[in-house]
Amino acid sequence: MKKFIVYIFLFCFCITGKAQSDYLSYRTEETARKLKEYIDTLKIIDTHEHLLNPDFLRKTNILDFFLLMNHYYYDDLITAGMPEEFFNKLYNGNMPPEEKWKLIEPYWNRSLNTSFALVAKVAARNLFNVNEINANTVGILTQRIKSAYNNKNWFETILKDSCRIEYLVQDDDALALKVDWIKYVKRFTPWLNVRTKFGIDSIAMEQVEPIFTLEDFVKSLRNEFEKGLKNGMVGIKVISAYSRNLYFEKTDIAAARKVFKTLVSGDEDLQIPWEKAKPLQDYMFHQLMEMAKQHGVPVIFHTGLQAGQGNDIRNSNPVLLANLFHEYPDVRFVLFHGSYPYGGELATLAKTYSNVYIDMNWTYAISPSYAKRYLSEWLETIPASKIMAFGGDYNCVENIYGVYQIAKQIITEVLTEKVSNNQLSENEARQVAKMILHDNAVEFYGLP
Ligand SMILES: [Zn+2]
Numbered sequence: 001m002k003k004f005i006v007y008i009f010l011f012c013f014c015i016t017g018k019a020q021s022d023y024l025s026y027r028t029e030e031t032a033r034k035l036k037e038y039i040d041t042l043k044i045i046d047t048h049e050h051l052l053n054p055d056f057l058r059k060t061n062i063l064d065f066f067l068l069m070n071h072y073y074y075d076d077l078i079t080a081g082m083p084e085e086f087f088n089k090l091y092n093g094n095m096p097p098e099e100k101w102k103l104i105e106p107y108w109n110r111s112l113n114t115s116f117a118l119v120a121k122v123a124a125r126n127l128f129n130v131n132e133i134n135a136n137t138v139g140i141l142t143q144r145i146k147s148a149y150n151n152k153n154w155f156e157t158i159l160k161d162s163c164r165i166e167y168l169v170q171d172d173d174a175l176a177l178k179v180d181w182i183k184y185v186k187r188f189t190p191w192l193n194v195r196t197k198f199g200i201d202s203i204a205m206e207q208v209e210p211i212f213t214l215e216d217f218v219k220s221l222r223n224e225f226e227k228g229l230k231n232g233m234v235g236i237k238v239i240s241a242y243s244r245n246l247y248f249e250k251t252d253i254a255a256a257r258k259v260f261k262t263l264v265s266g267d268e269d270l271q272i273p274w275e276k277a278k279p280l281q282d283y284m285f286h287q288l289m290e291m292a293k294q295h296g297v298p299v300i301f302h303t304g305l306q307a308g309q310g311n312d313i314r315n316s317n318p319v320l321l322a323n324l325f326h327e328y329p330d331v332r333f334v335l336f337h338g339s340y341p342y343g344g345e346l347a348t349l350a351k352t353y354s355n356v357y358i359d360m361n362w363t364y365a366i367s368p369s370y371a372k373r374y375l376s377e378w379l380e381t382i383p384a385s386k387i388m389a390f391g392g393d394y395n396c397v398e399n400i401y402g403v404y405q406i407a408k409q410i411i412t413e414v415l416t417e418k419v420s421n422n423q424l425s426e427n428e429a430r431q432v433a434k435m436i437l438h439d440n441a442v443e444f445y446g447l448p
Pocket residue numbers: 048049050171393
């Protein structure tokens with residue numbers, strides 16, 4: 001009898017346990033569905049793109065299936081062993097898609113697993129109804145891309161209607177699309193990376209103002225800064241991590257002047273190593289920070305993985321920037337790309353300094369798993385008001401669309417998990433979604 005009671009008890013326990021877990025998984029699915037629906041209603045701010053002008057694209061030889069692969073996925077093809085000499089054929093060659101595919105196919109087969117490839121696949125599937133990119137489908141995919149571009153509103157249809165982008169922040173003003181919903185951030189690379197006489201002379205020629213002294217050089221930087229303000233720049237973009245490390249020391253003016261003199265008094269082809277140019281580069285960088293402080297313009301850093309081959313990842317560790325966060329408490333700094341792979345370091349910096357923000361653009365394209373892991377961790381460690389969660393970092397609208405689909409899924413999964421764990425209520429999860437996809441960027445860049 002006793003044994004029978006135990007069985008009954010165990011039976012009931014199992015039934016209740018199973019019912020409970022069914023109920024929990026139903027609840028999780030419900031939460032995910034509701035959150036996804038909510039996110040689909042949001043207007044979003046896209047904080048970072050390198051869009052090519054669609055009129056320019058129409059004239060190029062990449063307006064075929066390769067358009068979807070032309071940006072970061074090209075790097076994966078190269079690291080999978082594709083010869084670099086293919087560059088010219090792929091970008092400039094006028095050849096049928098099937099012939100172009102023959103060049104790519106062996107390397108596609110080696111690298112079709114990466115997230116950069118996934119972005120192309122999502123765009124092909126959702127926008128052009130091509131479920132798999134292969135020898136049989138590149139022709140039809142090309143046709144469909146070309147006919148999409150026959151529609152002069154294609155660009156806006158994808159960005160404004162499909163992605164619901166309210167404002168988009170373009171890297172530099174080269175896009176030359178004067179629409180009020182595209183804002184831009186400006187680079188000052190010729191000043192920050194200065195290490196040639198030619199570089200200084202080119203600035204003087206462009207501004208039609210001679211540069212004889214260090215003070216003239218600073219003045220030329222100020223001219224460019226003021227030009228940026230006049231043209232509506234919403235931030236300063238620093239890409240120094242591609243050419244040197246991110247440690248910008250406060251430099252004595254005499255050391256900077258010495259480097260400047262070496263450069264201007266040298267031969268026209270004089271180029272010095274960046275380590276030797278560092279006192280001048282650092283000095284100019286701090287001049288730029290003073291201007292940013294004076295005008296309340298935020299500063300954006302490329303951190304973490306650099307695009308292309310052979311870059312030095314040690315240069316882009318965000319920890320190298322810590323002295324600036326102390327030195328300029330009134331300047332707001334945002335660290336791009338989730339600092340991949342330095343997500344923990346980034347969390348620590350954004351947690352420690354009130355003037356440091358996180359931007360997840362490109363992160364979903366590099367690795368959705370990393371984006372998921374760190375968005376979850378950052379929501380545990382950092383005020384949600386300091387996280388900006390979307391930017392494609394791509395040059396064509398199709399890839400932006402692809403990344404946004406992945407981003408929405410990741411954000412939904414992370415927030416659903418927080419609700420399931422009782423870390424956030426459903427209401428709070430919605431509030432966070434709106435902050436990280438819209439409100440934070442509006443406030444950070446002072447968008448209307
Ligand atoms: Zn970028």
